[in-house]
Amino acid sequence: MLQNRQPQDPGHVAVGDEVGRHVFAPPPDGNQTDVISGSGYMAPSAENPLPVYEALGLYDVASSTAVEAFCTQLDTSPQQRETIKWYSRALHEVALDIGRKVAESMGIVDSHDMVNGWPCQFRINKYNFTPQTLASSGLFIHTDSGFLTILQEDDTVGGLQVMDKSGAFLPVHPFPGTLLVNLGDVAAAWSNGRLRNVKHRVQCNEAATRVSIALFLLGPKEEVEAPAKFVDLEHPRLYTPFTYEDYRKLRFSTGLHAGEALSLVRLTPTSHN
Numbered sequence: 065m066l067q068n069r070q071p072q073d074p075g076h077v078a079v080g081d082e083v084g085r086h087v088f089a090p091p092p093d094g095n096q097t098d099v100i101s102g103s104g105y106m107a108p109s110a111e112n113p114l115p116v117y118e119a120l121g122l123y124d125v126a127s128s129t130a131v132e133a134f135c136t137q138l139d140t141s142p143q144q145r146e147t148i149k150w151y152s153r154a155l156h157e158v159a160l161d162i163g164r165k166v167a168e169s170m171g172i173v174d175s176h177d178m179v180n181g182w183p184c185q186f187r188i189n190k191y192n193f194t195p196q197t198l199a200s201s202g203l204f205i206h207t208d209s210g211f212l213t214i215l216q217e218d219d220t221v222g223g224l225q226v227m228d229k230s231g232a233f234l235p236v237h238p239f240p241g242t243l244l245v246n247l248g249d250v251a252a253a254w255s256n257g258r259l260r261n262v263k264h265r266v267q268c269n270e271a272a273t274r275v276s277i278a279l280f281l282l283g284p285k286e287e288v289e290a291p292a293k294f295v296d297l298e299h300p301r302l303y304t305p306f307t308y309e310d311y312r313k314l315r316f317s318t319g320l321h322a323g324e325a326l327s328l329v330r331l332t333p334t335s336h337n
């Protein structure tokens with residue numbers, strides 16, 4: 065699902081929220097607030113697979129304390145702080161709105177209530193690409209673990225690639241003034257396999273610093289379970305109900321970051337993930 069995109073661009077893309085080893089840098093006052101694994105500062109690490117990627121994230125964007133702590137970690141000016149607060153609030157609303165519209169489009173009548181209170185993670189990604197990293201992968205292949213992601217790509221430095229049905233990678237070229245919306249593993253499970261979690265990665269195309277901003281609408285605080293509407297004789301329930309937190313831990317503990325962990329919560333033996 066794409067907003068204001070060129071028609072030849074790929075359909076929907078998933079953006080992950082746990083892309084390596086996270087190192088938590090407490091804010092200068094020593095208070096570590098609202099941090100779950102997958103947020104905080106993530107230092108460059110050989111796991112990614114080049115040590116060029118670093119990120120700063122926060123959980124949950126609805127918490128003003130967490131947003132303030134995030135700005136403090138970035139050492140922002142008062143004006144930058146206001147911009148980040150405004151941007152994260154606005155993007156949060158857009159994410160909830162798109163989540164509702166996805167549910168509505170699939171015939172869910174109480175879509176308004178459905179996404180209320182779903183936690184959102186916010187993250188700034190930075191890729192320190194150099195001439196030596198050209199043609200290598202800056203961020204390994206993964207899916208998002210959550211329901212949907214809104215991604216603001218770098219306006220000039222490309223590199224995002226999504227995998228199509230045949231397993232080929234397609235570039236997603238920068239398109240200033242647009243946001244990219246992707247679906248993750250929770251969307252695939254919640255929809256009983258109707259929505260797809262798309263694999264993607266970031267390649268180094270040029271020796272330049274690349275920045276992207278992601279907002280992840282993670283999923284319900286209670287269990288992720290396909291509504292009865294999506295289950296019938298022809299479409300038996302595919303996944304056992306699970307909490308997002310448990311699923312996230314499963315991805316971390318198994319190292320399965322490209323949607324394969326869904327097969328571990330699958331009820332039926334065959335898997336397309």
Ligand SMILES: O=C(O)CCC(=O)C(=O)O
Pocket residue numbers: 078079080081082083187189203215217224264266275276278
């Ligand atoms: O930087 C990008 O374009 C993609 C980032 C991404 O996939 C992520 O944050 O999970």
Ligand SMILES: [Fe+2]
Pocket residue numbers: 078079080081206207208264
């Ligand atoms: Fe991603």
